[in-house]
Amino acid sequence: MAAHRTTLVAVTALAPVSWGTTYAVTTELLPTDRPLFTGLMRALPAGLLLLALARVLPRGAWWWKASALGALNVGACFPLLFLSAYRLPGGLAAVVGSVGPLFVVALSALLLGQRPTTRTVLTGAAAALGVSLVVLKAAGALDPLGVLAAVAATASMSTGTVLTKRWCRPEGVGPLALTAWQLTAGGLLIAPLALLVEGAPPALDAPAAGGYLYLALANTALAYWLWFRGIGRLTATQVTFLGPLSPLTAAVVGWAALGETLTSLQLVGMTLAFGATVAGQLTARPTPTRTATPTPAPIPVPTPAPARGRPAAPSARRPRPSDAHAGHRRL
Numbered sequence: 001m002a003a004h005r006t007t008l009v010a011v012t013a014l015a016p017v018s019w020g021t022t023y024a025v026t027t028e029l030l031p032t033d034r035p036l037f038t039g040l041m042r043a044l045p046a047g048l049l050l051l052a053l054a055r056v057l058p059r060g061a062w063w064w065k066a067s068a069l070g071a072l073n074v075g076a077c078f079p080l081l082f083l084s085a086y087r088l089p090g091g092l093a094a095v096v097g098s099v100g101p102l103f104v105v106a107l108s109a110l111l112l113g114q115r116p117t118t119r120t121v122l123t124g125a126a127a128a129l130g131v132s133l134v135v136l137k138a139a140g141a142l143d144p145l146g147v148l149a150a151v152a153a154t155a156s157m158s159t160g161t162v163l164t165k166r167w168c169r170p171e172g173v174g175p176l177a178l179t180a181w182q183l184t185a186g187g188l189l190i191a192p193l194a195l196l197v198e199g200a201p202p203a204l205d206a207p208a209a210g211g212y213l214y215l216a217l218a219n220t221a222l223a224y225w226l227w228f229r230g231i232g233r234l235t236a237t238q239v240t241f242l243g244p245l246s247p248l249t250a251a252v253v254g255w256a257a258l259g260e261t262l263t264s265l266q267l268v269g270m271t272l273a274f275g276a277t278v279a280g281q282l283t284a285r286p287t288p289t290r291t292a293t294p295t296p297a298p299i300p301v302p303t304p305a306p307a308r309g310r311p312a313a314p315s316a317r318r319p320r321p322s323d324a325h326a327g328h329r330r331l
Helices: 002-019 022-029 035-054 062-075 077-087 092-097 100-111 118-135 144-167 175-198 206-233 236-240 245-257 264-280 321-325
Strands: 056-058 328-330
Touching: 002 206, 002 245, 022 077, 022 206, 022 245, 035 062, 035 077, 035 175, 035 206, 056 062, 056 175, 062 077, 062 144, 062 175, 077 144, 077 175, 092 144, 100 118, 100 144, 100 236, 118 245, 118 264, 144 206, 144 236, 175 206, 206 236, 236 264, 245 264
Parallel strands: none
Antiparallel strands: 056 328
């Protein structure tokens, strides 16, 4: 059981590790000052690909639930995240994002009824401090819009994570379909905004096309599937404590691929943040995968033969096959 849990955590951790490469790809390969277009190219192709693989559409209340989760985890988060990265110096966006575990702890208490512990709060604070030592450097005046965008992106993703845990999944729907719904809904939300605000798409050279392809497939489709799969099997707090691996990966990629240096203070911060990530997995027990199970149909009960002259009582309705699949529809 412990080995299975360790494997699950390690596989889920691949998502924030992949997200840690986003900054290098964005700055080295992609067009500048295109946060909405970049968010669109990251979300919509990935969502449509996963939707074609899952071949499941939402039904009933899951149309608006999937749209809400897509807006929080993708439609709002992606553009705000890229906007903050464009406008904030010295990795401050990553520092703001590292307080995500504290947001999730508070929202879990409010929406999931999970009481925060002193250990969890201190672990979240240690993670934020460690990340700040790694990425925060001296810079000029802070851009208020960039700070607001970073805070809003963190709050949006944190809320989406907790609501994903609260609403679970419809009966018979796996994490692949749930991921597809959210990425598609978020991408469709970004598309008209990108056209109105940024105009026509820019011309793409080969490096930019390769960068967008990487962001859509590995950095989004695969990574978000692993992320939502982990949310279904671990606690929301455990999953979000893997988030600091993203800026740590960004620092390592900058050192290894972009020629950036790592100071002794940054190494201390990396150790502190990684230790907080490991400690975050020990703060709560994992929860099994749950889905929103529909109310079962009544089982037919044989009725005694009616007395002469009296009509027979109607029998209970037999369950229809569609009753067991109220949360989704096959394509």
